[in-house]
Amino acid sequence: MASGTLNKVMLIGHTGDEVKMHYFEGGGCIGRFPLATNEEYVNRTTGERVSNTEWHNIVVRNKAAEVCEKYLNKGDKVYIEGRIKTRKWTDDKGMDRYSTEIQCLDFTFLTPKEQSQGGGAQPQGQMSGVSTPAQQQPAVAKPSQAPDDNDDDLPF
């Protein structure tokens, strides 16, 4: 009866602000930031060029949130994969209100770090060495999904 469903979002856009962190008592945390996607098209009747910006509320958790806070700067281009979640809340008049956000489950930075307009948080001009932040910058999140060793030498 309850065979599967899918709730997947894939975005490429530019961040509109820094990642805002919230820390929980239990040790967890979430980060939030806005992401802009753009569409451009020509109005068929008037012939004029129209440009639309869509803003998405991105929510990312725990370790991934910390990576985003550390390396994502305002204006950076990023690929976000996640799911849609609409949360219901009550405003100060007691009215039901809804807010839709994208729960980020995977991401990839698309702005080369030397171009990222990082402030203090951004690693820039750091010393060399295996473990410098520059080399630690994750191109792809969710490393736990990385293949294991016997990836390439399967005899089948």
Place this chain on the structure above:
Amino acid sequence: MASGTLNKVMLIGHTGDEVKMHYFEGGGCIGRFPLATNEEYVNRTTGERVSNTEWHNIVVRNKAAEVCEKYLNKGDKVYIEGRIKTRKWTDDKGMDRYSTEIQCLDFTFLTPKEQSQGGGAQPQGQMSGVSTPAQQQPAVAKPSQAPDDNDDDLPF
């Protein structure tokens, strides 16, 4: 400067109601219907099974809307591809309100038509023949994206 962005949603879920149509003066139309996706997981601390339903507002246009209205029945499983769009409106108190919907650009019916719980609109037990609705049921929308003839015999 304005290199590309992406705004893509892919859903597999069950429709929660019939498709509601709206017709415009110019000849266009849109259809709307709710789509449910489910997630189930075990709460790590309490160990209890949690089941969550997410409702998505699907909007589909013109020809595709008419196909959905004709063949999609309440409860059917369907694959929806589209983009996220949040529309702003003003409520009767003059407050800004936001409503997020999925603009459907492609879809695929996943419920075999003999299982679809169609009412009058659903083709069921109809006579045979090349052009019966049952055989017309489109498995995939957006036929304009179908490959053209020289698809398979490329000498390269």
Place this chain on the structure above:
Amino acid sequence: MASGTLNKVMLIGHTGDEVKMHYFEGGGCIGRFPLATNEEYVNRTTGERVSNTEWHNIVVRNKAAEVCEKYLNKGDKVYIEGRIKTRKWTDDKGMDRYSTEIQCLDFTFLTPKEQSQGGGAQPQGQMSGVSTPAQQQPAVAKPSQAPDDNDDDLPF
């Protein structure tokens, strides 16, 4: 320098055979099965209906492989998410050969279990109870990605 890339495949199709398992000495395993996707279109010049089947070689690992072997039957419809991998091998004439497969990282069964044409492996008519295989049948793989408890009550 090494900013991110993406290699993602999403398929909905029917399995063409049972899952074939291979077990490794270290305790790991992989399962393999063919998956068919279809496209239909009308040849614009001749007007005839063309139907094409594409076969994909699905490879799934470890725990997920065992779940597929247990619950996926020939002919079942399934959603597969993964990445493309082309493996190079040498045939008995010493020629380089290439074989492309889909490494499955997530999946969702789309055939309701009561319709699955399972043989001995398929749970059918089993006794009731919280832990019967029927209820254990996973609608969605990769449970580790499930949200944790504080999912819905974020005060932000």
Place this chain on the structure above:
Amino acid sequence: MASGTLNKVMLIGHTGDEVKMHYFEGGGCIGRFPLATNEEYVNRTTGERVSNTEWHNIVVRNKAAEVCEKYLNKGDKVYIEGRIKTRKWTDDKGMDRYSTEIQCLDFTFLTPKEQSQGGGAQPQGQMSGVSTPAQQQPAVAKPSQAPDDNDDDLPF
């Protein structure tokens, strides 16, 4: 009976060569180019960093092919959406051979044009004006899917 299937590929990678065009007698054309995606992970047993490159054969048609040829330069980053197609051919020994390619149905350039290492074909330092190639550079292909006018003012 023939309810739907899905065959979708989404890639972000770097082009490994220029777009090679082939023109047909009927007026159509296709372009081909290799696209590299990378995965990096740490081998759990040895602890060493492993870097893998996957090469994809991209095939794009007609108008979209011409746009790619004109604006895509070797090394550019691009988002590609399409479907998997494995073509069968016979080698000079009469053996069956298979070649898998990605039929591109949509794309988005991710390298800002001022950074693209274009040769003669790349518009660089051109004069201003509404119709200069720089402004014509399409960030997103498949403009036919663009929304029409009554996109934002739906009274529903």
Place this chain on the structure above:
DNA sequence: TTTT
């Protein structure tokens, strides 16, 4: 090789 094969699914619907």
Place this chain on the structure above:
DNA sequence: TTTT
């Protein structure tokens, strides 16, 4: 064959 090749990209970063």
